[in-house]
Amino acid sequence: MKIMPCPLNGPRNISEFVYGGEVTPLPSVESAPDKAWAEHTFYAYNGTGVAREWWYHTPSGYWFVAERHRVSDEILRTYDPSELPSDESTPDGETC
Amino acid sequence: MPFALLKYGLNNDYPFEKDADLPAPTALKRRYDVVIIGGGGHGVATAYYLAKYHGITNVAVLEKGYLGGGNTARNTAVIRSNYLTSDGVRFYSESVKLFQELSNEFNFNIMYSKRGQLTLAHTDSAIRGFRQRTEVNKHFGGKTELIDPQQIRELVPTLNMNPGHQPVLGGLWHMDGATARHDAVAWGYAKGATQRGVELHQLTEVTDVIVDDASGTVTGVKVKQGSAEQIIECGCAVQAVAGHSSLLAEKAGFRLPIVSYPLQAMVTQPVKPFLNPLVSSPAFHCYVQQTGRGELVFGGGSDPYPLYNTRSSLELKEQLLAHAVELFPFMANLKLMRQWAGLTDMTSDYSPIMGLSPVKNYYLDAGWGTWGFKSTPICGKTMAELVASGGKVPDLIKPFGVERFSEFRQVNEMGATAASH
Numbered sequence: 001m002k003i004m005p006c007p008l009n010g011p012r013n014i015s016e017f018v019y020g021g022e023v024t025p026l027p028s029v030e031s032a033p034d035k036a037w038a039e040h041t042f043y044a045y046n047g048t049g050v051a052r053e054w055w056y057h058t059p060s061g062y063w064f065v066a067e068r069h070r071v072s073d074e075i076l077r078t079y080d081p082s083e084l085p086s087d088e089s090t091p092d093g094e095t096c
Numbered sequence: 097m098p099f100a101l102l103k104y105g106l107n108n109d110y111p112f113e114k115d116a117d118l119p120a121p122t123a124l125k126r127r128y129d130v131v132i133i134g135g136g137g138h139g140v141a142t143a144y145y146l147a148k149y150h151g152i153t154n155v156a157v158l159e160k161g162y163l164g165g166g167n168t169a170r171n172t173a174v175i176r177s178n179y180l181t182s183d184g185v186r187f188y189s190e191s192v193k194l195f196q197e198l199s200n201e202f203n204f205n206i207m208y209s210k211r212g213q214l215t216l217a218h219t220d221s222a223i224r225g226f227r228q229r230t231e232v233n234k235h236f237g238g239k240t241e242l243i244d245p246q247q248i249r250e251l252v253p254t255l256n257m258n259p260g261h262q263p264v265l266g267g268l269w270h271m272d273g274a275t276a277r278h279d280a281v282a283w284g285y286a287k288g289a290t291q292r293g294v295e296l297h298q299l300t301e302v303t304d305v306i307v308d309d310a311s312g313t314v315t316g317v318k319v320k321q322g323s324a325e326q327i328i329e330c331g332c333a334v335q336a337v338a339g340h341s342s343l344l345a346e347k348a349g350f351r352l353p354i355v356s357y358p359l360q361a362m363v364t365q366p367v368k369p370f371l372n373p374l375v376s377s378p379a380f381h382c383y384v385q386q387t388g389r390g391e392l393v394f395g396g397g398s399d400p401y402p403l404y405n406t407r408s409s410l411e412l413k414e415q416l417l418a419h420a421v422e423l424f425p426f427m428a429n430l431k432l433m434r435q436w437a438g439l440t441d442m443t444s445d446y447s448p449i450m451g452l453s454p455v456k457n458y459y460l461d462a463g464w465g466t467w468g469f470k471s472t473p474i475c476g477k478t479m480a481e482l483v484a485s486g487g488k489v490p491d492l493i494k495p496f497g498v499e500r501f502s503e504f505r506q507v508n509e510m511g512a513t514a515a516s517h
Contacts, residue, residue, distance in 0.1 A: 001411055015411045019401035038502040042353035042444055046342035048404055071404045 007080050008062045020054030117287045127329040128156045133302045134336035135159025136168040140285040141476020143294045150484035153293035160301035164282030167338045170438030171469040172395040173278045176213045178240050178270040180512040183495040185236045192272050194473035202284035206276045213273025216377040218262035226268040239271035259422035305348040313456040332457035339439025341462035350454040353501040354441045357398035360412050362435035366390030380419040398440050406437035440465045445506035450496040451489045
């Protein structure tokens, strides 16, 4: 079984976790046009580099962030969302 | 006989090469009217219909691996049209009709076998969904019925009607459901296309798409054969590369609302024929069918998270097989023979992306997720119409344009996939 290093619970089987999509900044609820919402909702990173993703540990109800390589499936880093950098750029400087 | 064999062994002139299904490879020309990127079922079907119905034969199909070696070889060969939306049902029904005639049309056996497809309902809400799908299907001329547990027992006597805590309450019986030899479909189209003058170039990778910045029009592609790179000019280009759609689109300079997930499937040792219909259970994330050779093919949903990798994972195998064994308990005694994975280019509404792209004369055939094989013929036919008309989108594929994602006009087929994802 593949192991996910959970920042809260330590290493656990990946079947205990749910993938929650790419970490992207939310468009402004007040001013963002429809196109920006469409972009946010439907256009996710689908490249071959490292992606920053939301993951959820089902038994403990805990959301966190994982940086995972989209080809090798290697999980490079996991951390609590409070540690997210404020500029929200993706790893490798890739624009998603 | 041994002497005859020896004679051919010492002779350069092999008799069977004259009747080879595909012509020997030739050098790439400098320019083609149409370049089709991706030599899977969709790519060669598009080339075939371009040549057959539109007389366009200055066409190159460029394939980085070998003919039909990607998802065409990796799907579970289900043909059906029992979808949910009218747009979807209209489209897939045409495909089912074309499949029925393909062997005759190609003069090449694609081993089309009409078996019927049975989808199981384990909840009241599934029954309500099936009722709707039945009516939509009938409206468009499909043969689909809602059937009760007794009818299911008669169709599939080996099915466990009371698996776990989810008894089988009813089923969607789709009589048009069928299967075919997936490789043969690609071979048949390739044979028909190359006989009409289309060039198929295998081991030819497209490394870049050249777009004229001023007009935003595609002018050519950069290709790599071995270590040699060259530029080929084209009048227009079609991309049909399934799981790698996003990566190719990026080379052409735009993004697609697609995320690529692996999908794992597997096949058991062969046993006596006992299972005629294709059986699927969305609640159990599982579908099962018996091939003409007697093997049982299992497939399920895509992997739970995106990845460009066709590795095998124990957690998915465990989950899928546990469900299969609940439906058919005696299968626990069977041994698995092979497993594999394909890369599914999933869209959020479970419908394809076909038609125009942000680049002029560059046409899209993408977002085929887990529904690509069954649409091969109609996809080829409509893409050929699109290319031949210079970009006039045929009515049948109008709903599937990429612009639907920015206009919030999705074609929601999520409830109608064989296994929910």
